[in-house]
Amino acid sequence: MARIVAACATTHSPGLGGWIEHEDEAKRTCVLAGLEILRDRLLATRPDLIIGISTDHMLTSPPYNMPDFAIGVAERHAGPAPGIDLWLRIKPFAIDGHRPLARLLVNEAVKLGVNFVPHEKVDFDDNFSVPLSYLNPGMRIAFIPVLVNSFVPPQPSPQKCYQAALALKTVIETKWTGAERIAIVATGGLSHEPGGPRNFDVDEAFDRWFLQLLAEGVAHERILRECSLERMNQAGEGGTAELLAWMMAMAFSQGPAEILAYEATHVWRCGSGLVWWPSLARVAPRAAGAVV
Amino acid sequence: MSIMDHFDKTSPLHRMVFEVRKSWALRARWKNDFDALAREYGLSEEEKRAARACDLPGLHALGVHPFYFNPIIRLTHGEDWDEFQPITVEIMKRSYGEAGDPRTYERS
Structure with missing residues (x-):
């Protein structure tokens, strides 16, 4: 039986690729140290597969046809997309997917009432290229990209995202017969407002408030309620809601998260945070049945 | 300013930017043949x-x-x-005055 062996979340700031050297040295050092810790912990769990959860920056699906959730079902993925590689200064790479499991996730989630649109091709930008370049040396660990609509109104609520993640967890634990060790890596956030009046701002107070909720192990229901779309938009519209991906990772965890790093990295144009959940959620009963 | 103020999902610019970002050929046309490209969209x-x-x-x-907005600036x-x-x-x-100036957010 497949096992979830890790749950974590990290920023995917494009600045960590394309303009890393322009950020304040102390902030840069702190975030890079956090990424090193995260990479070491992730690799220590010996994952066969990473399921990455992140936002679609309107690159895979357009703003006029954006699904709430999507999954890349290809046997092999490639990134970054043309031109995006110049922006991120990340050399084009390829990485194995996991088509059988990705397809099962799409099809079994339907039976649990959740629609994940299958994509034969997911266009990677900073969402996956940046974290993978730090956390998956040599791109040796296979990867399934999961996309959530953080940008295009009406976005799914935090509660809906959490339930969608629970559906993924249930399918993995009750329907998949493989023996993979699976790591969940959410990417995005924290506060930022790309393109808006606060393009260069970071809401550090919001970021620290959100991270504190995770660090205190506050009940998930409360986090989902208090960190609403409205609250996230107040902290930076059109960017902060990338934390929906973190809330999906939360569904695989229990108890407090450990904050590995946080800095208000204005030059990178977002708050940069990383967390690791030491305790994982209990395994779902091995029986069919709706969880959502 | 909020996304919801005027957001028009049917804007042809959305399709144009979406497709241009992913194509070397269209990126080149955005820079060198913008008017004709815009007409086509x-x-x-x-x-x-x-x-x-x-x-x-x-x-x-x-x-x-x-x-x-940022992708449009970078395409250009x-x-x-x-x-x-x-x-x-x-x-x-x-566009945004003081709020859009990064120096506003410089901290020690």
Whole structure:
């Protein structure tokens, strides 16, 4: 039986690729140290597969046809997309997917009432290229990209995202017969407002408030309620809601998260945070049945 | 300013930016053959002007999603930091005043 062996979340700031050297040295050092810790912990769990959860920056699906959730079902993925590689200064790479499991996730989630649109091709930008370049040396660990609509109104609520993640967890634990060790890596956030009046701002107070909720192990229901779309938009519209991906990772965890790093990295144009959940959620009963 | 103020999902600029970002050939045309490309995507004169000038308030009023503002700036001026950063600062300051100036947020 497949096992979830890790749950974590990290920023995917494009600045960590394309303009890393322009950020304040102390902030840069702190975030890079956090990424090193995260990479070491992730690799220590010996994952066969990473399921990455992140936002679609309107690159895979357009703003006029954006699904709430999507999954890349290809046997092999490639990134970054043309031109995006110049922006991120990340050399084009390829990485194995996991088509059988990705397809099962799409099809079994339907039976649990959740629609994940299958994509034969997911266009990677900073969402996956940046974290993978730090956390998956040599791109040796296979990867399934999961996309959530953080940008295009009406976005799914935090509660809906959490339930969608629970559906993924249930399918993995009750329907998949493989023996993979699976790591969940959410990417995005924290506060930022790309393109808006606060393009260069970071809401550090919001970021620290959100991270504190995770660090205190506050009940998930409360986090989902208090960190609403409205609250996230107040902290930076059109960017902060990338934390929906973190809330999906939360569904695989229990108890407090450990904050590995946080800095208000204005030059990178977002708050940069990383967390690791030491305790994982209990395994779902091995029986069919709706969880959502 | 909120995304929801004017957001127009049917704006032809959304399809244009979405497709141009992913194609080397269309990226080259955005830089060198913009008017013809814009005509093919059915942009109005006002949409053409706002996109060409990176007029963010204008694009916002025309219903373009603000997330596409930075990609529009980079398609026009270049993807490298040295190409896009100085002009982005200038455009943000012009568009949003003090709020758009990164110096407003400089802290010790």
